[in-house]
Amino acid sequence: MKITERIVDNAEQEGVILEYVSMSRDFSEIKEYVLHKGETIMGYTQKKECVPIRIEDIFYFEAVEGSVFAYTENDLYEIKGRLYQIEERVKWSSLRRASKNMLVNVEHIVSVRTALNGRLYAKMENGEEILITRKYAKEITQYLMEEDGNEGI
Amino acid sequence: MKEFDPVREFLFDYITVVAENTLAIAVIGSIFAGNVSISFLYFFLPFGLAFLCMIPCIPIYLKEDMTIRQILWQRGIELVVLEITMCLAIWLVMGDSFPGVGYVAILISTAFFDVLSYLVKWYLEKEEADKINEKIAEHRKKNAKKQ
Numbered sequence: 001m002k003i004t005e006r007i008v009d010n011a012e013q014e015g016v017i018l019e020y021v022s023m024s025r026d027f028s029e030i031k032e033y034v035l036h037k038g039e040t041i042m043g044y045t046q047k048k049e050c051v052p053i054r055i056e057d058i059f060y061f062e063a064v065e066g067s068v069f070a071y072t073e074n075d076l077y078e079i080k081g082r083l084y085q086i087e088e089r090v091k092w093s094s095l096r097r098a099s100k101n102m103l104v105n106v107e108h109i110v111s112v113r114t115a116l117n118g119r120l121y122a123k124m125e126n127g128e129e130i131l132i133t134r135k136y137a138k139e140i141t142q143y144l145m146e147e148d149g150n151e152g153i
Numbered sequence: 154m155k156e157f158d159p160v161r162e163f164l165f166d167y168i169t170v171v172a173e174n175t176l177a178i179a180v181i182g183s184i185f186a187g188n189v190s191i192s193f194l195y196f197f198l199p200f201g202l203a204f205l206c207m208i209p210c211i212p213i214y215l216k217e218d219m220t221i222r223q224i225l226w227q228r229g230i231e232l233v234v235l236e237i238t239m240c241l242a243i244w245l246v247m248g249d250s251f252p253g254v255g256y257v258a259i260l261i262s263t264a265f266f267d268v269l270s271y272l273v274k275w276y277l278e279k280e281e282a283d284k285i286n287e288k289i290a291e292h293r294k295k296n297a298k299k300q
Contacts (some may be wrong), residue, residue, distance in 0.1 A: 010280065108294070111286045114278035116224050117162070117213060120285075135218040144285050144292075 025146055032093055041090065043070050043077030051102040053077055055090055059124045061103040073126045096140050098122070106143055159214040160192065165233050166270075173266040174199035177239060177259045185255035186247055195246060202242055206235040232267050236260055 007105040008014060016034045020027045036062045040052035046149070070077045079086060085105055098104040104122065112120045118134035120141075132140055178199060182189075211216045213224060242257055 081292060109289060112282050114275065114282045116221055116275065116278065117219075118278070119217075120282065131218065135217065141281075141285055145288050 028093070037049055039090075039096065041070070041079060041086070045075070051077070055092055055095070056105075056107075059105055059108045059126065059128070060098065060130055062085055062124045063101040071128070094143070096143060098140065102129060102130060104140070106130070106140060107146060109144070112144075126132050163207065163211075166210065167203055169270045170200045170203035170206050170267075173235070173263055173270070174202050174239065176266065177225060177262050178243070181255060181258045181262060182243070182247070182251075186251050189247055189250055191246055198242060198246070202235075202238050205238050206231055209234055212224065212245050228271060232264060236263055239263055 004017075008027040016030075018027055018031060023031075038137050040057075042050055042064075043053045044050055052071065053070055057072045059073065061079065061083060062069050062071065068079045068081060068083050068086060070079050074119050081089075083101065083103060086098070090103070095103055095105050098126060108125045109118070109122045110125055111123045112132075115121045115131060118136050118137055121129045122131040122132055122140075123129050178195075210227055213219065214228050219227070235260075239259055243256065243259060244249055
């Protein structure tokens with residue numbers, strides 16, 4: 001895989017050109033990374049401080065009694081808005097519905113185990129387990145089982 | 154992973170229970186009460202019995218967020234209902250001509266096939282999860298190399 005670098009005159013001309021035979025998962029990840037790198041969402045810490053949270057650092061969003069919480073590796077933030085609004089706002093392909101009250105960042109899943117009746121328990125990088133209900137298990141499985149493509153990068 | 158269709162799953166489980174009932178009634182009945190003549194209408198008995206046994210399991214197909222423990226309890230209740238209805242049906246059909254050891258055989262065979270059918274299902278789901286885990290491990294290894 002070759003990399004071509006070119007210096008441009010101003011910030012408006014800055015960008016990344018992707019050249020590929022087919023849009024493999026690798027290229028799709030690079031594209032998403034370029035488009036959303038550094039994208040943040042505002043959240044409130046337990047001390048009610050408003051802070052930006054990098055979307056890629058969020059393991060999952062959970063709606064509990066009308067409030068939405070974002071869980072990172074070690075922290076918990078309250079997010080203003082409804083879960084479906086966050087789902088519409090945050091356009092990360094790895095962010096998928098796990099249940100009617102949960103959105104999971106599939107990239108932070110370490111392993112899965114069966115929860116019977118077509119459901120899955122997903123173990124996250126921080127050791128927590130979340131339930132993927134049968135309605136969404138198929139979609140998440142398809143995402144996880146997607147071929148990486150032949151072109152290694 | 155196959156999409157979970159509650160109706161399809163219910164029908165699949167229903168047919169499994171019908172098969173368990175038929176096996177218990179036909180095979181064990183012919184061993185222990187082979188000389189008793191009963192009406193051909195009893196051919197439909199397993200279908201009715203299976204339906205009765207499936208009633209306590211309906212929440213499993215409707216509720217999404219049951220824990221594994223709750224599912225196992227529900228399945229356990231189904232098995233108890235199945236055992237009771239089977240013995241009751243045999244007693245109503247055969248009366249005292251059916252020996253006590255026959256009831257024991259029915260209890261064992263029903264429990265065995267019921268548990269076996271769930272073990273097969275669990276094994277298939279576990280296989281699927283193992284495949285996904287392989288893929289996740291592969292993907293994470295590749296990402297770690299990139300970094």
